[in-house]
Amino acid sequence: MQSMSQTHSDYRLSQLDQLEAESIHIFREVAAEFEKPVLMFSGGKDSIVMMRLAEKAFYPARIPFPVLQVDTGYDFPEVLQTRDNWVDRLGVKLIVASVEQAIADGIVVDDGKTSRNRLQIGTLLNAIEENGFTAAFGGGRRDEEKARAKERVYSHRDEFGQWDPKNQRPELWNLYNGRLHEGEHMRIFPISNWTELDIWDYIGREGIEIPSIYFSHQRRVFQRDGMLLTESEHNPLRDGEVAEERTVRFRTVGDLTLTGCVESTASTIQEIIEEVAVARVTERGATRGDDRFSEAAMEDRKKEGYF
Amino acid sequence: MAGTNMDLLRFATAGSVDDGKSTLIGRLLLDSKSIFEDQLEAVEATSEAKGYDYTDLALLTDGLRSEREQGITIDVAYRYFATPNRKFIIADTPGHVQYTRNMVTGASTADLGLVLVDARQGLTEQSRRHAVILSLLRVPHLVLAVNKMDLVDYSQEVYDRIYAEFTQFATKLNVPDLEVIPISALKGDNVVTRSEHMSWYSGPTLMHHLEHVHVASDRDLIDARFPVQYVIRPKSDEFHDYRGYAGQVAGGVLKPGDEVVVLPSGMTSKISRIDLFDKEISEAFPPMSVTIHLEDDVDVSRGDTIARIKNAPTPTQDIDAMICWMTTTPLQPRQKLAIKHTTRTGRALVKDIQYRLDVNTLHRDQETRELGVNEIGRVTLRTTVPLLADPYSKNRTTGSFILIDEATGVTVGAGMING
Numbered sequence: 001m002q003s004m005s006q007t008h009s010d011y012r013l014s015q016l017d018q019l020e021a022e023s024i025h026i027f028r029e030v031a032a033e034f035e036k037p038v039l040m041f042s043g044g045k046d047s048i049v050m051m052r053l054a055e056k057a058f059y060p061a062r063i064p065f066p067v068l069q070v071d072t073g074y075d076f077p078e079v080l081q082t083r084d085n086w087v088d089r090l091g092v093k094l095i096v097a098s099v100e101q102a103i104a105d106g107i108v109v110d111d112g113k114t115s116r117n118r119l120q121i122g123t124l125l126n127a128i129e130e131n132g133f134t135a136a137f138g139g140g141r142r143d144e145e146k147a148r149a150k151e152r153v154y155s156h157r158d159e160f161g162q163w164d165p166k167n168q169r170p171e172l173w174n175l176y177n178g179r180l181h182e183g184e185h186m187r188i189f190p191i192s193n194w195t196e197l198d199i200w201d202y203i204g205r206e207g208i209e210i211p212s213i214y215f216s217h218q219r220r221v222f223q224r225d226g227m228l229l230t231e232s233e234h235n236p237l238r239d240g241e242v243a244e245e246r247t248v249r250f251r252t253v254g255d256l257t258l259t260g261c262v263e264s265t266a267s268t269i270q271e272i273i274e275e276v277a278v279a280r281v282t283e284r285g286a287t288r289g290d291d292r293f294s295e296a297a298m299e300d301r302k303k304e305g306y307f
Numbered sequence: 308m309a310g311t312n313m314d315l316l317r318f319a320t321a322g323s324v325d326d327g328k329s330t331l332i333g334r335l336l337l338d339s340k341s342i343f344e345d346q347l348e349a350v351e352a353t354s355e356a357k358g359y360d361y362t363d364l365a366l367l368t369d370g371l372r373s374e375r376e377q378g379i380t381i382d383v384a385y386r387y388f389a390t391p392n393r394k395f396i397i398a399d400t401p402g403h404v405q406y407t408r409n410m411v412t413g414a415s416t417a418d419l420g421l422v423l424v425d426a427r428q429g430l431t432e433q434s435r436r437h438a439v440i441l442s443l444l445r446v447p448h449l450v451l452a453v454n455k456m457d458l459v460d461y462s463q464e465v466y467d468r469i470y471a472e473f474t475q476f477a478t479k480l481n482v483p484d485l486e487v488i489p490i491s492a493l494k495g496d497n498v499v500t501r502s503e504h505m506s507w508y509s510g511p512t513l514m515h516h517l518e519h520v521h522v523a524s525d526r527d528l529i530d531a532r533f534p535v536q537y538v539i540r541p542k543s544d545e546f547h548d549y550r551g552y553a554g555q556v557a558g559g560v561l562k563p564g565d566e567v568v569v570l571p572s573g574m575t576s577k578i579s580r581i582d583l584f585d586k587e588i589s590e591a592f593p594p595m596s597v598t599i600h601l602e603d604d605v606d607v608s609r610g611d612t613i614a615r616i617k618n619a620p621t622p623t624q625d626i627d628a629m630i631c632w633m634t635t636t637p638l639q640p641r642q643k644l645a646i647k648h649t650t651r652t653g654r655a656l657v658k659d660i661q662y663r664l665d666v667n668t669l670h671r672d673q674e675t676r677e678l679g680v681n682e683i684g685r686v687t688l689r690t691t692v693p694l695l696a697d698p699y700s701k702n703r704t705t706g707s708f709i710l711i712d713e714a715t716g717v718t719v720g721a722g723m724i725n726g
């Protein structure tokens with residue numbers, strides 16, 4: 001269902017149509033100006049919206065770049081299934097960079113203390129370097145977190161993959177500057193200006209497939225650090241923790257050992273939208289163990305080269 | 308689904324360091340119930356740990372570690388909130404002169420500029436500089452928020468004096484729409500709720516103004532401009548002969564059947580079809596991203612512009628523009644830079660610096676031989692490729708360009724074409 005009608009007596013675009021137009025513009029700029037772009041596709045809702053926008057930007061041609069997934073080894077099977085469905089439907093090439101493989105190859109070191117989420121950074125940077133990617137689309141949104149709120153649409157990374165938040169390039173109008181030196185790359189955030197609610201409105205409007213775990217379902221979960229985590233072989237219960245069945249859904253999807261769910265009966269997009277509209281806690285604050293360590297957790301990971 | 312028919316207002320804060328921009332945005336978000344509990348708890352905890360008397364709302368937007376350490380904003384923070392009919396994209400910009408480039412970044416796309424002044428201090432050089440930048444950027448709506456009214460006993464006299472001082476300065480600028488609102492960002496007076504301390508003020512609260520300011524009429528719907536971004540050639544059996552020109556409409560309304568010219572080549576044709584994803588549409592207007600098909604097999608590539616035959620920009624290599632210079636090495640005559648204008652890139656040679664604008668007095672200094680960092684001046688350029696440009700006053704998209712240092716790759720100048 002498209003809200004775009006055939007004639008516009010007043011020539012106005014709704015804010016969602018304006019966001020869509022802006023994102024499509026960004027995709028086309030990158031495809032035109034960069035030698036080797038790649039889209040970082042996790043199978044989560046934000047990267048699905050990115051895929052949809054990329055599909056629209058180049059239709060009826062195929063998306064002119066591959067997609068890259070960093071597989072933590074701890075991904076939700078439902079998410080991997082959705083990822084595969086999208087990749088098949090659009091006929092794009094999927095590259096999987098596996099954290100386990102990176103550990104085996106000695107590219108990153110699993111000391112038992114570092115989370116898989118953090119090990120993703122080295123794995124990702126290695127995949128970018130190995131494949132010679134010059135631009136990597138990410139599904140980061142500025143409303144997610146206050147370090148992200150500072151980031152440009154074209155976010156420059158030096159030859160170590162690092163972000164320098166105190167020294168970002170000016171970014172004016174919709175004139176993006178994609179100049180790079182050898183070994184550097186650009187992270188591109190085409191949905192920077194979308195909010196969580198915009199994402200849901202768009203998924204609802206477009207009627208596109210997302211992983212089933214975003215909808216209410218029964219799941220065996222346990223409490224840890226104030227979060228509801230899923231019972232799993234990768235996440236053994238600690239002393240005093242008990243798993244029980246609850247009616248839940250996920251607001252974000254990531255490493256399943258760190259991504260919490262919320263109790264919810266929302267089983268349609270409309271019900272999710274109603275729930276998000278009255279939510280009192282941010283999606284990351286509620287459900288992402290990786291962001292809860294300090295006020296600067298995200299900034300520090302981003303500097304190193306996180307998504 | 309509310310978001311599908313809301314409209315959009317982009318606004319940017321401006322003003323000197325410590326005038327209360329970030330605090331105001333924090334207040335606006337808080338009082339419009341757009342702050343989540345975990346976000347508020349985090350800044351309450353930080354404020355308490357630092358021994359502040361009150362919660363520092365600026366911490367809601369000052370998202371970088373160094374910003375929190377220094378208590379200033381360094382780079383733009385983008386924040387979002389919505390009321391039932393409108394979504395707002397806020398660019399909270401830094402006041403410090405050293406980070407003017409980031410203020411320009413935040414303001415370049417704004418529909419409304421929100422200039423703060425500290426009621427105790429009145430206009431400073433930096434508030435003037437920012438007002439000048441907003442006016443050069445042709446941000447169509449301006450709000451002057453006289454802040455920290457709580458520190459001047461909510462005095463009408465102070466408000467009147469700053470109001471007069473600013474309107475006098477603004478007569479020399481291009482300010483089509485101005486509203487002057489007395490507020491306290493810290494206490495919340497006239498931000499979302501009406502102040503109980505300023506009965507002498509009968510104008511709108513800031514929020515009321517933001518919700519009602521009329522922005523739809525700010526686009527050019529007359530002069531059709533379509534810079535081609537990307538040529539879509541599927542190379543599949545099903546769409547064997549498909550050849551579409553993808554881009555974002557920069558001005559005017561385009562329809563199938565329109566007689567058009569492709570610039571700079573000057574070849575003419577007719578629009579045969581306009582696609583929006585898998586649908587054909589009957590008209591395209593800014594800022595839609597669409598794909599245009601032409602009846603004839605003319606040569607069209609990225610960087611070309613499609614316009615109407617009787618209403619097209621004249622290709623030119625001689626550019627007269629106002630430039631905001633954003634790097635420490637000064638802009639000098641004979642300098643060579645890369646230039647990006649719409650989807651076109653080339654090189655530019657600085658022919659002449661006509662004058663430097665004194666942001667305090669608006670005096671034009673014609674003696675100057677260079678433009679230093681954060682300075683604004685009128686410059687003549689010669690480009691290697693013809694630009695398909697309009698005056699910036701007519702079209703913010705086809706009238707703007709950026710200058711890039713070819714050695715560092717950094718964006719060093721923002722240009723607005725005169726005419």
Ligand SMILES: Nc1nc2c(ncn2[C@@H]2O[C@H](COP(=O)(O)OP(=O)(O)OP(=O)(O)O)[C@@H](O)[C@H]2O)c(=O)[nH]1
Pocket residue numbers: 322323324325326327328329330331363364365378379380381400401402403454455456457458490491492493494
């Ligand atoms: N009393 C009073 N103090 C205020 C008000 N608004 C801001 N402040 C204080 O002024 C100081 C500076 O506020 P900020 O919001 O950080 O200023 P800013 O304009 O964002 O500064 P930069 O971003 O660095 O340019 C803080 O200590 C605020 O608490 C106000 O209305 N009344």
Ligand SMILES: [Mg+2]
Pocket residue numbers: 328329330365379380399400401402
């Ligand atoms: Mg600030």
